[in-house]
Amino acid sequence: MDLGFTDADWGAIWLTLKLATVTTGLLLLIGTPIAWRLARTRAWWKGPVAAVVALPLVLPPTVLGFYLLVALGPNGPVGSLTQSLGLGVLPFTFWGLVVASVFYSMPFVVQPLQNAFEAIGDRPLEVAATLRAGLWDTFFTVILPLARPGFLTAAILGFAHTVGEFGVVLMIGGNIPDETRVVSVQIYDHVEAMDYAAAHGLALGMVVFSFLVLWALYHFNPTRPRK
């Protein structure tokens, strides 16, 4: 099927899918314990931590991108650390985008998980405890099945939001083919270079993709009226 995409376009598509997959995987690993703690605690730090996790929802990407550029750069605190570990600096690399995307998409993963965990309540966990189930046993046989819709929502939203990322990538990516030039940046380049035909192809692809993803989300997770 010829969609009129160039090799550079396909490179950007592949890179975007890779970035979203890696980011979603990491976010499920990191986000699950955070969401669990947030769901189960009444400690004073619940509010501040929840607020930090939600910050990317309200901050413009320019703020996040700017601070990441400064912090991850050779003169920044994180940059100094990564350099002393022999890892170099993260901006302009794929893994730099992964770090940025993990921050940027964090609320889209943590919040559905937290809601799902809160909905489980104390009862199933107490029952599991009386049956002497260990932590991992409880997680895989009680929590995971009960919170499955939450995990599905978190994974889909985390993935889709990373695919739709633009501002942060523009600010710390440096537009390197097959490394940091994702689809949204490629579209932007086509538009800026006045190549509107090429921009349309990719942009329409994004619209269709996003629509299908959200449709899938509502299909698997129908919101039923509460009784």
Add this chain to the structure above:
Amino acid sequence: MKSTPLFLAVMAMTAAVTVRAAEVSVAVAANFTAPMKAIAAGFEKDTGHKATLAFGATGKFYAQIRNGAPFQMLLSADDETPARLEREGLTVAGSRFTYAVGSLVLWSSKPGYVDARGEVLKQGDYKKLALANPRLAPYGRAAMEVLAGLGLTETATPRFVLGENIAQTYQFVSTGNAELGFVALSQVMKEGRVASGSAWIVPGKLHAPIRQDAVILAAGKDNAAASALMAYLKGDKARAIMGTYGYE
């Protein structure tokens, strides 16, 4: 009855002032940000007109103007975009002229990193070289010409990081994320000298001249402030300001 001529005179003066103090909205190429702020301040003081400035990438301005953005003047980063807008009938015919010729500089935020002859490029022990996206920005195209002329395209390309415009390219270098970058001389020059870091001012013969054209857009037709600003850009005061930022 005596008051009538006075009243009329006051009316006439008020009307004259209203006509005279017009306002013009100007789209300005990112590389011209610093000098334009200084020029606009002088322009407002000297003429009483007001200039509202928007800074950004020329390509983006082009798209916005084509789609009805209310800019009345464009100070472009190149000479192609104004010519193209003129062909498309979106400008005031005959208003286009070259307001500045830009200079390219190889710059690092580290003092002593770039030598006066740009040998650092040939030694090639840098990790990242920032330049404006050559597909979008004239300063990026000029940088590519310089690299090609020095026979360094192949060794440099894998280390490119591309800024969306020259302002972003500057950001990459000034934060130290790229050790080296091709930016506009106007971005690193203050009061006639390079203000920080180290730099090689690329000789103009190594690339085609970066001619930056200005044009009055269709929305600025009959706007007194627009034609006044065009005249002001040609005047000595504006030329002197441009000179201190390294424009010819």
